Amino acid sequence: MAAAPVGYALQPEASTVGFSYFLNAERVRGQMPVAEADIRIDFTDVSRSSVSVTLLPARADAGLPFATEAMLGGQVLDVANHPTITFQSRSITGSPARAQMQGDLTIRGITRPVTLQARLYRQRGQAEGDLSQLTILLTGRISRGAFGADGFPQFVQDPIDLSIRARIQRAP
Template sequence: MTFKAFALGLAVASVATLSMAKPMTYTIDPTHTATVFTWDHFGFSTPSGNFTDIQGKITVDNDKPEKSSVQVTIPLSSINTNVKVLDDHLLKADFFDAEKYPTITFKSTKVETRDKKNYKITGDLTIKGITKPVVLDAVLNKQAEHPMAKVPAIGFNATTSFDRSAFGVGAYVPNVGDKITVNITTEATVPAQK
């Protein structure tokens, strides 16, 4: 067998191996994930807040991206606007009513991509017991072995926006803006085998 034939065979085998790759489920790393939300405040400023505890799974099927999925749970207790009085108020009944509805959830229903780099992820967002569809515009940053953890890792950035009043969180609209813009960055890894 010539070197050329060997190389060709190796390339075909590599492609075959890649095409049979199984979907991979990654666990979101809260320490490298941020969900920053912003709103208009009386037209004077655009404050922001973040949730510091993002939990969930990202399942990626590279061969059939439409079979990929995202599931996220956000404990409202992790809210942080850098203003303690505001954090406490946002958890009360006129906003999130966290005692009755302690989490926000997102569950994808459709994943679309044309280039396996830019994704449109449609899903059900549930806030305060109300579920509405939202669309995340997501960009794949990197999918590779994590250089420190030595496990498969993936990272995305994503954006979305929605009217908070649609989820029963409409206090002080329109003086305090109804539209919430969300910027997300996340890293997720496949847990190491024990």
């Protein structure tokens, strides 16, 4: 009988949902807080793992005050009508050290498939084999236009690069 996936709780104060984009040919970095996450990892069969995340775009920082204001408005994220961004994994392949995660991302009420690269690490100072505290690095690229977040195309290029570093701890 196979072991069940292990539940992990997000450490939001030590996690960063980062994104970068080109504004007038200059790379700008921003970040967005996580409202909640449900992370379950099966270390013997990653295909039985799952990730569900809810982000709070209204509290995002696009790296520059005027860019943040534009990003939150109706032409881009429209946070007044769409207060969350969600991701739900559909399948995970590979290994805990190097996996590929396919899932559904919902922005502005529009859901599209995305693929993220995932890497799992023990946190610094942990003994080998200690899986109680981990760091997940997720990277990928999305088209903002595919989600209707295509305002200000003369200034902001498509696509958006993602670099998400999440620290997690085994749930009690």
